[in-house]
Amino acid sequence: MINTDVNLLEMGKRAKVASRQLAKASSGQKNNALVAIAEALEEQREYILKENALDMADGEQNGLTDALLDRLNLQKRLDGIISDVRSVATLADPVGEVIDERTMPNGLVISRQRTPIGVFGVIYEARPNVTVDVVALAIKSGNAAILRGGKETLRSNTALITVMRDALVAQGFPADAIQYINSTDRKYVGELLKLHEYVDIIVPRGGAGLHRFCLENSTIPVITGGIGICHLYVEPSADFEQALAIIHNSKTHRPSVCNALDTVLVHESIAAQFLPQVVEHLGKDGVAFRADERALPYLRDYDGIEPAGPDDFSTEWMALICGLKVVDTLDEAIDHIEEHSMGHSDGILTYDAESATRFLNEVDSSAVFWNASTRFNDGGQFGLGAELAVSTQKLHARGPMALEGMTTYKWVVRGEGQTRQ
């Protein structure tokens, strides 16, 4: 089952051919294929979980952390994964959608129509759920995909891919629509990143190192993201109770993800009153703090406060740690965010509409929030139904990238013999 003789060039060529067939598939055909995949995953549950258990056993033997083992474990997760596939089948098909249409003075009717991008290269870590997510989204958006998951999940992924490909083929789709790099050799990642003749877009899902590696080595456009140093700025007009709830939710709801809060900026006129409340409200749930020199004096009586070190405001904490900083003005808050944010998720807590408008306009992040938790930066929460990635680069797709972001458009020009003067 484990193929160590991978030929990326061949995989790319076959993916390109398959992508043309996928692009022609109707919404009904694609939805039927997704339902067939969901049914096949249910029917083959025993086989999938058996392979997953082997990966888990190896992982334990190799000393994977509990967090990694938890991500790897399909036992509790398979039902949810299958139900997500069925959800994707119910989403609107973006392919064929007409973005705009105009009739020119010479009578030409010009429109832009959404089409699939072609072939996705998706590189991810030891999360077998991503394997199924990506396949469902790729099929729905009419794209082929070449996947490469973490080495710790090779057997789980091989099982999932085998089951899904069989289901696709039974529905008349080409098996090559979905291909998996069946090898743990990292050289194939490098080869995939150079396949620009056949692969149209690279989506890395993982940590900063993976994103940087793709950016620096790919000749194919890369959707980078996955890193967020997220800020909330609290103004005097904020509703303190609401602000505390938003800060608490942004920081503690899931501290290890990229839209979790890293730094709270507080206007100096409320610092004495508000900062101790933040420390009390979050401290009781185990949050520790890194306070700048202007915040520290207000927090002398509390435990868990350390002076912020030189790099602390440039750190994505991924943990129950929160930076605290006092600023004099909205401009100072915006400047701090521009300097330290990774352009992921930043917000303002205020009831001053003018400040909020300036903040929303001037802070250049994939999502900007007014009186809401940064944790909402997510395809599901934004009503997209699913997401392939959260992009923090600015080209093509920004923020949650879902079915629409998995398409491009072409210009369709209908004439009656027009020639250019």
Add this chain to the structure above:
Amino acid sequence: MINTDVNLLEMGKRAKVASRQLAKASSGQKNNALVAIAEALEEQREYILKENALDMADGEQNGLTDALLDRLNLQKRLDGIISDVRSVATLADPVGEVIDERTMPNGLVISRQRTPIGVFGVIYEARPNVTVDVVALAIKSGNAAILRGGKETLRSNTALITVMRDALVAQGFPADAIQYINSTDRKYVGELLKLHEYVDIIVPRGGAGLHRFCLENSTIPVITGGIGICHLYVEPSADFEQALAIIHNSKTHRPSVCNALDTVLVHESIAAQFLPQVVEHLGKDGVAFRADERALPYLRDYDGIEPAGPDDFSTEWMALICGLKVVDTLDEAIDHIEEHSMGHSDGILTYDAESATRFLNEVDSSAVFWNASTRFNDGGQFGLGAELAVSTQKLHARGPMALEGMTTYKWVVRGEGQTRQ
């Protein structure tokens, strides 16, 4: 005036800072700046043309071709260039436009708003008009730009940039919004392509070699394009007179550009009748032909016909040469286009709506045409008012890339204290 000590890192940093100021500028401020630029170019006409004359004299001495000298010459072109700047001022400002807005069940109001991308890196050949075009489009879309033009136009470009920067500064804009790499040393192109910390997008304008160089060496997303192997497929139901006019226009209107026709595909049932008409109609304007083995027998009586060589259908002619090929079916035509097109401009000439629909859906090019000339693939012709480039890649912008393509979006989330469950 000619600075040979270029510091790209500093230029990038200053461009990034300037881009934040530009992003905040109102439509009125930006339009005023464009009008001021147009006026300054008029007032400084003598200085600009004097510098341009020096470039021209050098060019003649260095044996530049007439075509290159013509592109370099501002004498006849400056009025048109200035009038284009005034036109860009009249176009709608894309920045701030709300793409979509929805209210989620939890009350969050979520919209996407267009924002400038940030910093453009534009690399182009010896065309000083591009210098002014890019500046006008960048200012209008709220972006900073670092430009690098062909070495033959260094003095013309330096003059244009100096005049435009002075006009910008007088209007309260930062001079660093527009920077020019004042050196002919090619190493700076390589350095620009790695400035991903400060430059958001690279737009090459030039030949295939430049595009490939950018693609292979850039760590910044590149908008590639500029190459087209363009096809028209003629079906039996075509109006022959109309088809001949479209083929003539697509081939001869401006043979050296990327949306000019390269290959005519003809259905076998009309080949005997239609191919001689093509040869007569285009031959009298000097077009020569490369015919495949199935087309040749119909063209024995004509001059200027050569058998198509093995690479002829993969050649962008850029000249009065046209490939001719007979196909049996629409599928064969689509397959040929998929194999040979560069995804630029391809069309079908037919009055069979079913064939046309299949062609428009299945041919994966930046623009697909039904009974119209391929020469229409152009920002002006598509009603965009101007264009920065014609993209043949699929990410972000496809086909003519104009003001909208020079923006990205951010998600703007307005709440009243919502937290994620």
